[in-house]
Amino acid sequence: MGMTEADNMFKEFREHSVAEFFKKNRQMLGYSGKIRSLTTIVHEYVTNALDACEEAGILPDIIVHVDQLGNDHYKVMVSDNGPGIPKTHVGKVFAQMLSGTKFHRFIQQRGQQGIGASGCTMYAQITTGKPVKIITSSKKGLVYETEVMFDVKSNSPILTNEIEYKGDHVGTKITAEFKDVTFNWSEYGPSEYIRRTAVANPHARLVFTAPDKQRFVYERVVHILPPRPKPSMPHPSGMTVDDMLDYAHHAKERTIKSFLTQTFDRMSSDRADEIEKLTSIDFKRKPDSVTWKDAEELVSAIKKVKFLAPSSGNLHPIGEKQIEKAILNVLSPEFHAVRTRSPSVYRGGVPFIVEVGIAYGGKAGHTNGDGGSAKTEVMRFANRAPLLFDAGGDVITKTIGEIDWKRYGLKNLEEIPVTIVVNLTSTYIPYTSAGKQAISDEEDIRKEMALALMDVGREIGAHLRRQFKRGEKQAKRSTLLRYIPEIAGAVALLAVDNKALLEKKLLELVNKKYAEGAVSEDDDEEDEDAGATADEPVVEESDD
């Protein structure tokens, strides 16, 4: 029988590795544009370094060097004081996509895909043909060095020049060359990336050396390590039928009841009994006997039972005090407000916490790097990692855009020296793509963000109203001061004998009513009332 049309079309059918996929679609990993590509590399190495330190309970000390070797040709070096990488895992960490320790655990870390560092090796290789050099020590006194290349077709590492020797190296040091990348000082470049990392990670010390040898040191301002991230149990209300089946079939417990209480967060013995009553399933059966229909029954019963919100013990937001310290340290604002919301949950089961900080005046606001007029700057973070790109598709940008800032006295958000900091903390950040630069628009996340933004908005609104009133009073005062001699003259002509005395009296009056700087007590009371009782700032009548 001859070739049909379909046979002909399918003769080129092939299977591809995930590394080939991301090599072809490298823009999905953040390799689009020379500036973004360089920032992506710094981002991947720095997030891994921070994660490693924190998981090992070490206050992070991260050093980043970017050297220019030629036109669009740079060398990047990132070193940390972390626990190191065991020799047997180095190859896979740096040249095997979708492998790692983070992918399958519910744990709050910056990395979560097992793609990033391998993506860097891939990009180094396709632009320079050179391997990435790793020096690491995971055992005190023993250092391992190797060069890593990537066999893209099979998604596996090729190690060369491996040596192991006695020495005092601490942590991991990565050195790699890249072409088709460019350094600049814009808000999309590595230096801004490091600056924002410092804002969200006041417990880390960060040193960044730019290609022109300028050195930026962000000292540690918080000396307490965030609690170690620990894997958390999944919350039952987030379970799909498929997940439930999967968990049941891999369970080691002897009954469905013990499987449920051992596997899921907030699943007490009482809750399990409640669920049993809502189903036709005998909970003494073995968990691996659960069928799709059983799992469907379990999931629909779970939806009818009230569970406590997911334990947030394994979620560690930056914290209001820490954000405050970081904002004061980096932005020296005239006024600031911060809010860490209580833990909440999206997709029915993934816990998260939203934090927002707002800074006004000082170094707040974005100046386009050219010292021009300030405008609002938004710093987005996911598990403390800065998100510099894809702002258009991000839930943070969308939510900020939907807030009616005029209510809070911020009339033209584009032209005000304000920095808004938003950090999402979660055991799973729903990124829109493997490039991890934008958070998907999950309704529950958007709601929490809106509430936090309105909170800080109200605070800044009250501040701005006080400031505005002060300014208004000053303006009135100086106008009146200017006319006092004339007024006095006029009044004197009409009725009074001593012009000098009258002028002095008038001056005292004006100075009393419109005292420079200070705001009278009843003004403050008004503001607090407005803040406490209504979302919308009270439009205050002119008080004279």
Add this chain to the structure above:
Amino acid sequence: MGMTEADNMFKEFREHSVAEFFKKNRQMLGYSGKIRSLTTIVHEYVTNALDACEEAGILPDIIVHVDQLGNDHYKVMVSDNGPGIPKTHVGKVFAQMLSGTKFHRFIQQRGQQGIGASGCTMYAQITTGKPVKIITSSKKGLVYETEVMFDVKSNSPILTNEIEYKGDHVGTKITAEFKDVTFNWSEYGPSEYIRRTAVANPHARLVFTAPDKQRFVYERVVHILPPRPKPSMPHPSGMTVDDMLDYAHHAKERTIKSFLTQTFDRMSSDRADEIEKLTSIDFKRKPDSVTWKDAEELVSAIKKVKFLAPSSGNLHPIGEKQIEKAILNVLSPEFHAVRTRSPSVYRGGVPFIVEVGIAYGGKAGHTNGDGGSAKTEVMRFANRAPLLFDAGGDVITKTIGEIDWKRYGLKNLEEIPVTIVVNLTSTYIPYTSAGKQAISDEEDIRKEMALALMDVGREIGAHLRRQFKRGEKQAKRSTLLRYIPEIAGAVALLAVDNKALLEKKLLELVNKKYAEGAVSEDDDEEDEDAGATADEPVVEESDD
């Protein structure tokens, strides 16, 4: 030796399949939100159906049914009249990610990743536990039916209930059930997806049946099939060193020179000789002897040689006439303009063509589905497939936002009944994520789009000015008409005997000068001058 901190951290190190990755990160494939999820499914099946028909040279006849089975529970059926899928490939097409015929070829098709259809099977399975049912015939008179499940851990298909029988089935018919999806009539729903598919595919017949049994038939308005997509050779100027090395090592030619001329587009024997002179490489060597250094020399020499722009013979835009027909058919606008630009190239080597259509009035503009006031609607397409989501991160949205529409008389783009259609045709669409809903911001693409948009902008600007003038004249005319009796009375009182005669004369005068509808010849000339000589519409002085 005991476990070190690092050993302990790495004991949970695992490798994962690409299917596991996209199961966990399903929002990256478009499975975020119930409405978007349903549209994603329709999108994946319809684009595959159109691709299959076109590659086989068949005018597409696509039928889509969406049935509601319960709360957030739907059945989707998509059938085509394509060439069918050979029995041996059905499993991999529907349940193995990163396999397919499109991934490794430079060919203009809607699908290009080998993920979409497998993503649907994954989503059906994790939400309903049920397989996807396929009926296909790739050999006349022989029908193959099977059910496909997905072994996510190994990224491979599980086929059940396979049967083969004699029968008259044509093409492929897919039926699958999904939960966690919702149908609605918004601009993000399947019905809008099909409507837009009709706009960009006037050679296809599309029938869509909604859950309420409403049936929408988009008849074929163009009866000529677009030329069959053919793989094209890569253009030399887009080559990275890594690509060059890869091609050389897989080449079957006996010399480097013949490898170059046989592998790359626009690489004539003369160009190859030119390159040889710029390098230290002996072009009589075997291509598999090319080293990284050689490849670097080749790539840098290629950059110094002038090549013809990539052949566009394998790029098939919709075409101005076809877009016009589609716009008239679907939007019945009062005015429209279309522009298909010449082929261009991005990333140094990937050919593309930008097309833009603009429609004003009639059914153009977006009415929020509630018959409210119209505003500008943007229809984005990539290789004729509608892009409904992630508009914020898309180069089309960005470019439209950067155009100074006021120049063209479109003062408030948000409140004008305009539909802007943009289609990008390319052998490789640089999507920002595997969900294929936004095109990455490549500079060369943005430039071409801006030029095309300004082209149609000028045309619509000229139209609007004519219309405005007409309106202005009519307004003047009716004002004057209203006052004629009074003026006549006044004049009569002052000087004239016959008031009735005067009134008639005045009326004639006004009607002549401000004739309803028609625009005088010299007005038209002015408009054409403006369009032909300047980017900026001439601000015309009032002519009386």
